[in-house]
């Protein structure tokens with residue numbers, strides 16, 4: 001069994017980095033996931049796949065910046081087909097829904113936990129290839145098809161699964177987003193909408209009023225609406 005993990009509000013909300021191990025200068029993961037992640041990387045390597053993290057831990061403030069940039073139209077917002085959508089004629093609530101397809105509310109991103117990572121394999125990509133993190137790249141026709149097939153076959157053996165394996169009316173399909181079940185299930189259980197509202201209230205999030213007014217619906221559709229872990233996920237002893 002893992003040592004009991006004391007999840008506090010700051011960890012849930014991305015407001016601390018005490019639970020993290022830095023894989024590189026810019027990429028951090030949960031300390032208690034380090035061993036399992038290394039086993040996963042080594043197993044992939046044995047099959048000629050260089051498994052790398054595109055995005056690991058993300059702080060509340062970073063997620064807030066991503067959110068506000070999209071809300072302002074500074075960063076483009078894509079639909080699930082990868083097309084940039086027009087923000088003209090969108091109400092603030094419609095705009096929030098459009099952002100939530102791919103970007104979580106600050107305070108509600110699974111990347112705050114450190115046990116959720118976006119992965120890719122640079123050795124399967126052309127040298128100057130710019131990763132977009134779009135589903136087609138991970139599909140059978142995409143450059144990362146081999147990675148997807150490998151993860152589909154083996155990730156569960158190391159305790160990992162895909163919480164966004166399928167579109168269920170909330171967050172888009174994200175074939176790059178892996179979650180480490182032993183930790184993720186604890187964070188998921190500890191999620192508290194009142195805590196989130198308090199953090200959002202104290203933040204400079206754009207669309208604050210409309211988000212808080214609709215928070216129960218948004219939480220139901222985007223935060224709690226994740227795919228269940230398959231029953232074959234193996235938990236480390």
Ligand SMILES: [Zn+2]
Nearest residue numbers: 111117118177
């Ligand atoms: Zn992700």
